[in-house]
Amino acid sequence: MAKKTPKLASAKEAGVHAVDFVDERTSISGTLRWVMFRPIPKGTNWFYTLGTATMVAFINQVITGIVLGMYYEPSTTRAYESMKYINNEVFLGEFVHGMHRWGSSVMVILIFLHMARTFFFGAYKYPRELNWVIGVALLVLTLLMSVTGYLLPFDQRAYWASVVAMNIAGNAPLIGPFTPDIALGGPDVTTLTLSRFYIIHMMLIPGAIIALIGAHLYLVVKLGTTAPPWVRADKVSADLKEHEG
């Protein structure tokens, strides 16, 4: 074979060399094997895909958000116009905008379902307590994403909902009086508010979310996914169909 296609063989060899080079310095093949070939307990069903589903919804938000960010201008005079431009002029603009807008709802639903599954299956108990805490932090960050993202199109709904949200935040004990100054950059919703919400929505929270998802997944792989609580080790036998749905 090497005689027939010497070019192919040498290309293959170069590829193997490159992979070896990286692997020798990172041991990534071991990590991949650890992640991909980890055993999943018997009885795992469709409820266990909700975490992946939530992550996919988040990835959708990241990708569509990047596309929207390429056209969006965070200023009171241009924000609404740039959104109109995305909707009316950009190829598939409204489709991407819609995917971002409704993707956030889907993500929130999936988070709640994922949490409900974890709660009712008792999967937050030893040794996975820390992963539950990380998950709640991810829920809070996601809700903050929706608050900051709601203002960005700068239409009537965005503006007035944000004014109400700020009034509510301003009611909080202790930190209340300072929130408008910190979040809005002054007493009113202005360009400063938009750029502030934009950077929080684009960098600060997504960065934190990505880091926490990393930690969440690390713990999932490290500790293993739970089996449904009704699957017992002493009953694991032929009557239990593998991975039944």
Add this chain to the structure above:
Amino acid sequence: MNQREKEEYLREYAVLKSAGKPFFPYIIVKDGVMMIVVIGVIMLMSIMLGGELTAKADATTTTYAPRPEWYYFWAFELLRVIKPPYLVSLATVGIPTIAILLLILLPFYDRNPERHPLRRPVATTAGIFIMGAMFFLSYLGAEAGAPSQVEIGPPPAIAEAGGATMLKWDAGRKLVAQSSCGGCHKIGENGNDGPGPPLTEIGDRLKEGAIRETLINPTRPMPSFAQLGADNIDKMAFFLASLKSGGEGKGTTGGGAEGTGEESEGGSTPGQSPGG
């Protein structure tokens, strides 16, 4: 969970794990199917619901009734049903903060080693109750008419009179809606039930003149609406005096909204200043 229970769980888990299958390629297939479903649903929603925009933000309108995202409806409703002012910050900030703290700390106060939902009756009941309460409050929040709308129809006499009478009545209705009366008074399906008395049948109790007097010189803490001008006060009093038991028509259809709905591009009524 004590040490013995921990070890017992780990032993049990090790057995289940050894009886399982590797993530790749057995489990990843399911995750892959789920990924396609999620992206498919999001695309479908985008195609069907679009990325609509309402009118451009306008800080000078007073008639736009903002609605939160649907997953905040339950908090919105909580805010609506909790009346005393000193409890408002509890509803808006206190309850969500407590809820988040309870969620974060869940694994630390729930020490029951049992995992099966049927063998954890307290946790399971609490979970179902909280989910039910959130669904119920969300439903109420979604159904609630906005306090800055008055969706009451004209009484038959006024509807029959038509013309200037009907216009005056409708102008009064819009003014009442815009002046945030609904913030403290219930008017038909709209407005908050308190701290002020409901106005749905106020015409039974007060004559037009008395209502006008109240709008100008109210009992505290209601603000005076004198700055709206005698003409506008007249219209409001005329509208409010028409609200009698059994007198009103069915809620108006369509046109009932006061420049609030998302489709109405906000701040439509000219020449009317908002109430204090």
